[in-house]
Amino acid sequence: xxxxxxxxxxxxxxxxxxxxxxxxxxxxxxxxxxxxxxxxxxxxxxxxxxxxxxxxxxxxxxxxxxxxxxxxxxxxxxxxxxxxxxxxxxxxxxxxxxxxxxxxxxxxxxxxxxxxxxxxxxxxxxxxxxxxxxxxxxxxxxxxxxxxxxxxxxxxxxxxxxxxxxxxxxxxxxxxxxxxxxxxxxxxxxxxxxxxxxxxxxxxxxxxxxxxxxxxxxxxxxxxxxxxxxxxxxxxxxxxxxxxxxxxxxxxxxxxxxxxxxxxxxxxxxxxxxxxxxxxxxxxxxxxxxxxxxxxxxxxxxxxxxxxxxxxxxxxxxxxxxxxxxxxxxxxxxxxxxxxxxxxxxxxxxxxxxxxxxxxxxxxxxxxxxxxxxxxxxxxxxxxxxxxxxxxxxxxxxxxxxxxxxxxxxxxxxxxxxxxxxxxxxxxxxxxxxxxxxxxxxxxxxxxxxxxxxxxxxxxxxxxxxxxxxxxxxxxxxxxxxxxxxxxxxxxxxxxxxxxxxxxxxxxxxxxxxxxxxxxxxxxxxxxxxxxxxxxxxxxxxxxxxxxxxxxxxxxxxxxxxxxxxxxxxxxxxxxxxxxxxxxxxxxxxxxxxxxxxxxxxxxxxxx
Amino acid sequence: xxxxxxxxxxxxxxxxxxxxxxxxxxxxxxxxxxxxxxxxxxxxxxxxxxxxxxxxxxxxxxxxxxxxxxxxxxxxxxxxxxxxxxxxxxxxxxxxxxxxxxxxxxxxxxxxxxxxxxxxxxxxxxxxxxxxxxxxxxxxxxxxxxxxxxxxxxxxxxxxxxxxxxxxxxxxxxxxxxxxxxxxxxxxxxxxxxxxxxxxxxxxxxxxxxxxxxxxx
Numbered sequence: 001x002x003x004x005x006x007x008x009x010x011x012x013x014x015x016x017x018x019x020x021x022x023x024x025x026x027x028x029x030x031x032x033x034x035x036x037x038x039x040x041x042x043x044x045x046x047x048x049x050x051x052x053x054x055x056x057x058x059x060x061x062x063x064x065x066x067x068x069x070x071x072x073x074x075x076x077x078x079x080x081x082x083x084x085x086x087x088x089x090x091x092x093x094x095x096x097x098x099x100x101x102x103x104x105x106x107x108x109x110x111x112x113x114x115x116x117x118x119x120x121x122x123x124x125x126x127x128x129x130x131x132x133x134x135x136x137x138x139x140x141x142x143x144x145x146x147x148x149x150x151x152x153x154x155x156x157x158x159x160x161x162x163x164x165x166x167x168x169x170x171x172x173x174x175x176x177x178x179x180x181x182x183x184x185x186x187x188x189x190x191x192x193x194x195x196x197x198x199x200x201x202x203x204x205x206x207x208x209x210x211x212x213x214x215x216x217x218x219x220x221x222x223x224x225x226x227x228x229x230x231x232x233x234x235x236x237x238x239x240x241x242x243x244x245x246x247x248x249x250x251x252x253x254x255x256x257x258x259x260x261x262x263x264x265x266x267x268x269x270x271x272x273x274x275x276x277x278x279x280x281x282x283x284x285x286x287x288x289x290x291x292x293x294x295x296x297x298x299x300x301x302x303x304x305x306x307x308x309x310x311x312x313x314x315x316x317x318x319x320x321x322x323x324x325x326x327x328x329x330x331x332x333x334x335x336x337x338x339x340x341x342x343x344x345x346x347x348x349x350x351x352x353x354x355x356x357x358x359x360x361x362x363x364x365x366x367x368x369x370x371x372x373x374x375x376x377x378x379x380x381x382x383x384x385x386x387x388x389x390x391x392x393x394x395x396x397x398x399x400x401x402x403x404x405x406x407x408x409x410x411x412x413x414x415x416x417x418x419x420x421x422x423x424x425x426x427x428x429x430x431x432x433x434x435x436x437x438x439x440x441x442x443x444x445x446x447x448x449x450x451x452x453x454x455x456x457x458x459x460x461x462x463x464x465x466x467x468x469x470x471x472x473x474x475x476x477x478x479x480x481x482x483x484x485x486x487x488x489x490x491x492x493x494x495x496x497x498x499x500x501x502x503x504x505x506x507x508x509x510x511x512x513x514x515x516x517x518x519x520x521x522x523x524x525x526x527x528x529x530x531x532x533x534x535x536x537x538x539x540x541x542x543x544x545x546x547x548x549x550x551x552x553x554x555x556x557x558x559x560x561x562x563x564x565x566x567x568x569x570x571x572x573x574x575x576x577x578x579x580x581x582x583x584x585x586x587x588x589x590x591x592x593x594x595x596x597x598x599x600x601x602x603x604x605x606x607x608x
Numbered sequence: 609x610x611x612x613x614x615x616x617x618x619x620x621x622x623x624x625x626x627x628x629x630x631x632x633x634x635x636x637x638x639x640x641x642x643x644x645x646x647x648x649x650x651x652x653x654x655x656x657x658x659x660x661x662x663x664x665x666x667x668x669x670x671x672x673x674x675x676x677x678x679x680x681x682x683x684x685x686x687x688x689x690x691x692x693x694x695x696x697x698x699x700x701x702x703x704x705x706x707x708x709x710x711x712x713x714x715x716x717x718x719x720x721x722x723x724x725x726x727x728x729x730x731x732x733x734x735x736x737x738x739x740x741x742x743x744x745x746x747x748x749x750x751x752x753x754x755x756x757x758x759x760x761x762x763x764x765x766x767x768x769x770x771x772x773x774x775x776x777x778x779x780x781x782x783x784x785x786x787x788x789x790x791x792x793x794x795x796x797x798x799x800x801x802x803x804x805x806x807x808x809x810x811x812x813x814x815x816x817x818x819x820x821x822x823x824x825x
Contacts, residue, residue, distance in 0.1 A: 332636075346712050
């Protein structure tokens with residue numbers, strides 16, 4: 001211990017600096033005397049117990065995290081709590097798992113880490129949740145209050161670092177208030193437009209005595225906006241929709257977060273309005289519906305991008321008009337009056353001017369619109385045009401005998417072998433695009449991906465979180481399939497150890513092209529094919545690595561091996577990794593070049 | 609390497625597809641391509657009533673820098689209500705930009721209310737100026753012209769305090785240039801709405817929705 005103190009490890013409690021006075025004065029851990037037999041905290045005696053009592057009161061069922069010195073009191077209080085803790089391999093994995101858990105379960109995910117490197121490792125996952133408006137609560141340990149600001153061991157200004165990537169963050173100043181703060185942070189993350197919150201927990205605060213039982217989790221005043229849009233604005237938008245010749249719905253992630261998928265489906269079908277979605281909006285509207293044009297944007301379908309280019313009335317619900325959706329603003333839906341429904345006033349006219357701003361909850365406002373629309377727009381001709389575009393720009397790929405296995409084929413094979421409620425998670429890159437293009441999504445909360453931040457490595461920890469969420473809400477028969485790239489998988493594959501330890505039934509399909517494929521594609525299109533730092537040339541054998549972790553590992557090289565591998569992996573009760581060696585030269589198409597016109601999507605590389 | 613590969617989806621090439629003639633400007637407004645109206649930026653005074661908690665100034669200034677809003681000055685100070693402070697910002701932005709600042713600030717949890725102070729607001733700034741002490745009589749004369757006060761006068765330097773709106777301060781600084789300005793410290797503009805108009809929308813002067821300190825009649 002005396003030697004190891006010179007090189008302390010965050011996961012080694014014995015390596016705490018011996019001069020930590022808060023440690024010396026620390027009360028004895030409370031043990032189990034304050035806990036009821038059902039594993040929840042009845043009577044609070046420390047700040048840490050107040051934290052856990054607040055989590056229980058808020059209804060949190062699962063936490064993902066990594067231990068460490070400054071967060072140890074909170075972990076100790078979790079010891080016999082009803083909150084289930086999943087020990088992750090890396091804090092980034094904990095944040096992504098919590099994020100995905102929240103997406104699938106529809107409630108805030110919870111992640112925990114210690115101070116310093118624990119907290120900074122969470123940062124990517126918090127930023128990811130922030131960009132995708134996912135509700136999540138992060139709890140971070142912090143050095144004792146009297147050391148804050150002194151560059152103490154494992155000290156980082158976590159509040160400062162996470163301020164721009166959280167909805168709000170809190171520094172817990174004393175043990176009496178810490179439980180209420182945690183409850184508020186939990187509730188705030190789900191209130192209105194969701195987003196991550198964080199509570200920084202100094203070790204002296206969590207160790208300190210308190211008998212204050214936290215109250216119910218309540219979001220701060222003013223954080224739950226009025227769900228109803230102004231009537232006059234609704235009426236004006238209704239008139240615009242009635243008068244439209246080429247109306248188009250654009251459903252974003254807000255439709256899913258607002259639990260408005262049913263309402264949105266009914267709205268589009270009642271008025272016969274074709275539907276496209278954003279990527280986070282995948283699943284809000286069934287892609288096998290006649291009205292569905294699938295999703296729009298950089299790698300969206302040709303027909304969605306034609307429709308969005310030619311619509312004269314765009315009914316956008318719960319979307320922030322990201323640049324990957326709009327392409328160049330100058331050519332985005334250039335003839336459309338925009339009806340923009342959003343819970344966040346700051347998104348109205350931020351990127352695209354809203355002719356009819358409707359600020360409110362997605363389902364509520366769609367109901368208001370339905371009540372105000374007197375007759376459906378006359379859009380027979382427009383629907384025919386949309387159908388023609390589906391025939392003109394079909395989502396196809398070719399499978400010539402002399403070329404390697406196509407990744408799209410793998411995605412389709414999994415889609416065919418699984419039920420509609422299967423949850424798909426992905427990393428970021430080409431595989432992510434194929435997983436979204438060649439899988440037919442029909443249900444909300446089945447598509448779990450990193451959109452706004454574009455975090456490579458999201459897929460596997462997200463699969464862990466999604467699996468735990470599905471099991472927690474009782475959907476133990478749902479499949480969880482993670483499509484990953486070789487590059488993405490390599491970034492967070494240590495979380496496979498968690499899937500094995502917890503015996504999580506997930507299937508990882510690595511679409512292995514031994515490239516950072518999307519970068520390779522851009523280099524071919526825009527950098528004269530100079531493959532600088534995108535060509536791995538070599539990859540470890542993922543099937544054998546999977547076996548070394550204790551998972552099922554399968555390698556696939558050809559078309560005839562796909563179906564048996566898919567079947568075996570899905571049937572396996574536990575984590576399975578299938579390493580599909582796919583065509584390294586395959587490109588994601590169609591493609592709207594960055595800043596280009598959606599209607600000018602390229603259908604082949606030479607059109608870029 | 610491309611070309612030989614089988615990649616590609618059938619369908620008309622990009623230039624063969626019809627493309628509407630309409631356009632949007634950078635702010636996402638549909639525009640007539642012939643007469644494109646552009647927003648000019650203008651000066652606006654934004655006032656926010658905030659909870660006086662640690663980090664509130666960092667949250668506001670972080671927001672401003674992250675979203676690349678152009679600000680000229682930012683002042684902060686307590687109000688008569690315990691726990692509430694007022695932040696006053698002078699920004700140079702287009703109308704949509706000013707709208708975004710207000711909306712984004714309103715999303716910060718410690719911000720109680722925020723809005724643009726209407727055009728005829730009372731604005732003022734305080735400036736401390738240190739000039740060479742060679743010509744004390746002239747310095748005093750100029751200071752008097754601008755209702756300034758001499759706070760410190762020594763054999764080598766003289767320090768003057770000035771208050772007023774931006775144009776008066778700018779004029780005064782020009783006038784003091786002749787003496788050689790050694791150092792200058794400016795607080796930035798602060799502002800209140802005139803008369804009964806609340807400075808930040810929804811704000812009840814002296815109460816801000818909270819128990820207030822007694823007012824003096």
